[in-house]
Amino acid sequence: MPIKIPKTLPAYNALTKENVFVITDDRAEHQDIRPLKVGILNLMPTTVDTEIQLLRLLGNSPLQVDISFLRMGSHESRNAPPGHLDRFYVSSDEIIRNDYRYDGLIITGAPVETLPFEEVDYWKELAAVLDYSAKNVWSTLHICWGAQAGLYHRYGVPKLELPRKLFGIFPHGVNERHTTIFRGFDDEFLAPQSRHTESDRKAIAARPELTIESETDEVGVFIVTAREGRELYVTGHLEYDPLTLDREYRRDLDKGLLINVPKNYYPGDDPSKEPVVRWRAHAHLFFRNWLNYVYQETPFDLGEL
Structure with missing residues (x-):
């Protein structure tokens, strides 16, 4: 089943060309089912690209998903298209x-990770x-800085600065193979x-409410x-789509920043070559597992939350 988004949203045409199932309001109103209501709090400066990336994954499911986009009213975005x-x-x-109630909520990352949390304007x-x-x-899915922010606000888990940027494609392990998200x-x-x-x-492990599901020595907690x-x-x-890391790498080069070639991304770590995508299947599987979990567990009447 498709995701429900406005036909005028820029992502609509991009996803349709990729044969991702999308549906307009008119058609959805004639289907006798309750779609999952999923909100996306999009904090990324690449507004439209992030919409497409997330909708692409949410659309690969047998469930109808009604999407709402949220923003910070206290923050003025300088990168979204006018209006x-x-x-x-x-x-x-x-x-x-x-x-308002949601079956699921996604909170994205944001380019503010070097700031103390309390200094972020929103x-x-x-x-x-x-x-x-x-x-x-x-169920709320927190991504990258959104995950750090959630762990800090709810559980007091601080963030630590890395010796250098963790940048590239990395292998990750599974601690608990039989959990729903890793099916x-x-x-x-x-x-x-x-x-x-x-x-x-250490702060995560000290909180009994938290379970580390995936981690490696190189990446840390995933x-x-x-x-x-x-x-x-x-x-x-x-x-991330195939060229997201490439765009970030070349953006930082253009700014004169010291940036390493993203690891395990270009063939032979050669930036002149086309990146090889090796994470797409697990990305789709992860988001399908999350939506399936939400569908199985959420109340039919969201007023019961």
Whole structure:
């Protein structure tokens, strides 16, 4: 079944060309089912690219998913197309004020990881979203800085600066093979990483509410869960498309920044060659497993949350 998004959303045409199942409001209204309601709090500066990346994965499911895009009302985005946020997004305070309920919520990463959390201009608003989601969302998926922010706000887990940026495609292990999110996974799988900091593993392990589901010595903690899967914290970017790391690498080069070639990404670590995608299948599987978990566990009547 498809994801439900406006036909005027730029991602609609891009996903249709890829044969991703999408559906318009008119057609959805004539289907006698309750779609999953999933909100996406998009904090990434690459607004449209991030929409497409996440919708591509959410659309590869037998479930109909009704998508809502959320933004920080206290933060002015400089990178979204003119009028895009006003047309397709609602502010988080509107969602909270109207006591809106979601089956699932995704909180993306953001390019603010070197700042102390409290110095991020929308921190108080994000903290309010995190508090709201605990009571009004069945399962929340936090990505990269969004994961660090969630672990810090809810459990006091600090972030630590890495000696150098963790950048590239890395193998990850599975600690618990029989959990819902890893159904069908191989014992080792690849996923993109792009970050300067990490959440403190000792602080995570000290909290009995938190379970480290995936980690390696090279990457550190990759996936943490809490409340039996109702909170997922993913430190990397399974949603990245084939050229995302390439764009980040060349962007930093153009800025004159000291940046390593993304590891295990270009054939022979040669940036002149086309990257090889080796994480796509597990990315789709992860998001399908998450949606399936939400579908199986969320109340039919969201008022019961």
